Amino acid sequence: MRKINKIEPSAPVMPTRKKVAAYARVSEEKGRTLHSLSAQVSFYSKYIQTHREWEYAGVYADEGISGTTEDRDEFKRLLEDCDAGKIDIVLTKSISRFARNTVDLLQTVRHLRDIGVEVRFEKENINSMSGDGELMLSILASFAQEESRSTSENVKWAIRRNFQKGKPNSFCIYGYRWNGEHFVIEPEEAKIVKLIYDNFLKGMSAEQTEVQLEEMGVKSYTGGRFSNTSIRAILKNEKYTGNMLLQKGFIEDHITHKLKPNNGELPQYWVEDSHEAIIDLETYEKVQAEIARRRELGVFANPSINTTCFTSKIKCGNCGVSYRRSGKRQSKHSSDVYYIWTCQTKDRKGVSECSAKNIPEKILQGACAQVLGLEEFDEDFFLDQVEKVVVNGKDELIFHLHDGSVIPQHWKSTARKDWWTPEARAAKSAYSKKNPRSSGNITCFTGKIxxxxxxxxxxxxxxxxxxxxxxxxxxxxxxxxxxxxxxxxxxxxxxxxxxxxxxxxxxxxxxxxxxxxxxxxxxxxxxxxxxxxxxxxxWQFKRRQPAWSEERKKRQAEKMKAAWRKKHEQNKDN
Known part of the structure; x- marks a missing residue:
C-alpha cells in the first residue's frame, strides 16, 4: 500500500508591515518657528523608518495654525488618507497638537478607531486602541482646551493693553509702513489712495476704479489684483486721516476664532494725530456721507448696473427678495430682445428654493398701465405712483401705491405666444430637421435623404x-x-x-x-x-423574384410559424 507523508511549508510567513504616518503642527500663539516644524518633520521621518515592522506613510504638517480642526488642510488630508486605507497608525507629539477642542478630538479619534486606525500620543503616552485610552483622552483634552482658552485670554489682554496705549493690532495697511512706533507714508501708494477717494467723490463706483487700477498696473499690498472689496475697505478706513479707531471688532470664541463687530460690547479707543494723514478729515467725512447716500439708493447708485423703472420694485411674495431682469434674443437674425422678470432666489438657487412665477416685461407693463388707468405704460408716472409690486402666487400682482392704497391685479402669461413668432417657428423647424432628437429610428441618415x-x-x-x-x-x-x-x-x-x-x-x-x-x-x-x-x-433595387410555387409557399409558411412560435415562447418565459 502506498504511504503518503505531508510536507509542511518551510518558508516563514512574513508579518504585514503597518503603514505609519505622523502629524505635526506649530502654532503662532506661542511663537514657534518654522525651525520647530521642520525639526518635528525630520524627527518623525527618521523615527518611523527606523522600525522595520513599520512602513513609512508620510508626515503631515500644518504651519502656524490654531488647534481647531476647521482650517488645517494637512490634518484634513491625513483623515482622508486614513479613510482611504493608506494609514494604520498615526503618531503625534501631544493632544494639544492634535486638537484643543475636546468634542473634535473625541469624534476624530473614535472615527479613526472605528475604521481600524490607531492614534498614539507621545507626550501623554496614550494609545487610542487601549482600554482606558478614551477616558484619559477626555480628561487630558479638557486640560488642553482650557489651556487654549487661557492662552487666548492672555493674547486678548495683551492686545487690549496695547489699545489703551494707542497701539494698533494690525500693522499691514496700503499706503503706510510700520516703523515699530507708528505708521510712515509710502509715497507711491499714497497717490493711489488719494486717487481712490477722488474717484469716489466724482461719482465713480468701486468697480470702475478697479478697472482703472488694473489698466494702470497697480497692485495691492500683497502684490495681487486690486479688488473692488479692497477699494471699499480703503474708503472706510479712518487711519488715512491720521487717526485710529481701535477695537472695532473682537474674537468672541477662542474655538471658532470668528471676528465679531464691536457694537458696544467692548470699549473702543480713538487715537488722534497718531501718524501723518494721507486724506484730510473733511474729505473722509464727505466720502462716508456719499457711502450712506449710495447705500440708501441701492443699485441705482452704481452706474455700471443697468436699471429700469422696475428695478428693486418687483418683490417676490414667497421669499421677499427683488425680481431681476433677464432677456434673450427672439431669433439669431433679430436684434429684438424678449425680457422677463424672475425672482433672484429662484434664479440663483433654483425652483427648489423658490417657485415664484416669471413675468414677461410686456405683461408687467400692461398690468401697470391698467392699474394706473393709462392707455400706454409710462415709466415716470409708474415711479411717481407705485411703491412696490408684490408677485403673489401664479396669477396675481399686488400693487402698493405711495398714497397707501393696495390694488390686486390678475394677469395671464402670453410669453409663448409673444416668443413663438413665425420667424422663430421656421428657425426651430429648420433646426429640428437638421438636428433630430434621439429615438429608436433616428440615425445619421435622418433628415438627410x-x-x-x-x-x-x-x-x-x-x-x-x-x-x-x-x-x-x-x-x-x-x-x-x-x-x-x-x-x-x-x-x-x-x-x-x-x-x-x-x-x-x-x-x-x-x-x-x-x-x-x-x-x-x-x-x-x-x-x-x-x-x-x-x-x-x-443603385439598383432588387426586384421580386418570379412567383413562388405552392410547395415553396407551404415551406415558407412552416418556417414562419416555427419562428413566431419560438419567439412567443421566449417572451412567455421572460
Missing amino acids: NCSKCEQNLRRNTSPRVSGQKAHHWRCPPHTDCGHSGLEENMLKTISSDVLSIKEFDEGIFKEKVDSITVVSNTELLFQLKDGSKITKQ
Whole structure:
C-alpha cells in the first residue's frame, strides 16, 4: 500500500508591515518657528523608518495654525488618507497638537478607531486602541482646551493693553509702513489712495476704479489684483486721516476664532494725530456721507448696473427678495430682445428654493398701465405712483401705491405666444430637421435623404425577418405616390462609403461631409457634400423574384410559424 507523508511549508510567513504616518503642527500663539516644524518633520521621518515592522506613510504638517480642526488642510488630508486605507497608525507629539477642542478630538479619534486606525500620543503616552485610552483622552483634552482658552485670554489682554496705549493690532495697511512706533507714508501708494477717494467723490463706483487700477498696473499690498472689496475697505478706513479707531471688532470664541463687530460690547479707543494723514478729515467725512447716500439708493447708485423703472420694485411674495431682469434674443437674425422678470432666489438657487412665477416685461407693463388707468405704460408716472409690486402666487400682482392704497391685479402669461413668432417657428423647424432628437429610428441618415418627386424626407421603416433580425429601409411618407422603392439601409451605407472613399461606413465622417442625399429615381442617387461638390451614384433595387410555387409557399409558411412560435415562447418565459 502506498504511504503518503505531508510536507509542511518551510518558508516563514512574513508579518504585514503597518503603514505609519505622523502629524505635526506649530502654532503662532506661542511663537514657534518654522525651525520647530521642520525639526518635528525630520524627527518623525527618521523615527518611523527606523522600525522595520513599520512602513513609512508620510508626515503631515500644518504651519502656524490654531488647534481647531476647521482650517488645517494637512490634518484634513491625513483623515482622508486614513479613510482611504493608506494609514494604520498615526503618531503625534501631544493632544494639544492634535486638537484643543475636546468634542473634535473625541469624534476624530473614535472615527479613526472605528475604521481600524490607531492614534498614539507621545507626550501623554496614550494609545487610542487601549482600554482606558478614551477616558484619559477626555480628561487630558479638557486640560488642553482650557489651556487654549487661557492662552487666548492672555493674547486678548495683551492686545487690549496695547489699545489703551494707542497701539494698533494690525500693522499691514496700503499706503503706510510700520516703523515699530507708528505708521510712515509710502509715497507711491499714497497717490493711489488719494486717487481712490477722488474717484469716489466724482461719482465713480468701486468697480470702475478697479478697472482703472488694473489698466494702470497697480497692485495691492500683497502684490495681487486690486479688488473692488479692497477699494471699499480703503474708503472706510479712518487711519488715512491720521487717526485710529481701535477695537472695532473682537474674537468672541477662542474655538471658532470668528471676528465679531464691536457694537458696544467692548470699549473702543480713538487715537488722534497718531501718524501723518494721507486724506484730510473733511474729505473722509464727505466720502462716508456719499457711502450712506449710495447705500440708501441701492443699485441705482452704481452706474455700471443697468436699471429700469422696475428695478428693486418687483418683490417676490414667497421669499421677499427683488425680481431681476433677464432677456434673450427672439431669433439669431433679430436684434429684438424678449425680457422677463424672475425672482433672484429662484434664479440663483433654483425652483427648489423658490417657485415664484416669471413675468414677461410686456405683461408687467400692461398690468401697470391698467392699474394706473393709462392707455400706454409710462415709466415716470409708474415711479411717481407705485411703491412696490408684490408677485403673489401664479396669477396675481399686488400693487402698493405711495398714497397707501393696495390694488390686486390678475394677469395671464402670453410669453409663448409673444416668443413663438413665425420667424422663430421656421428657425426651430429648420433646426429640428437638421438636428433630430434621439429615438429608436433616428440615425445619421435622418433628415438627410429626400425625394426629388414629393420633396419630402424619407423615413426609416423597420420590419422583422424570419431569422429574427430586423430589416431597415428608407421610404417616402405613406401618403405620397412617388413609385420609388425603399432604400435598404445596408446598401445605403455601402454606397455612402464608396462616395466618401472609406473602407467601412463611419457615422461621424458621414455627418461631417454629407449635407444631403436626393433620390432622383429608382436607379440614381445624388449626394450633396458640404464642400459644395455633387456626386451621382447608380443603385439598383432588387426586384421580386418570379412567383413562388405552392410547395415553396407551404415551406415558407412552416418556417414562419416555427419562428413566431419560438419567439412567443421566449417572451412567455421572460
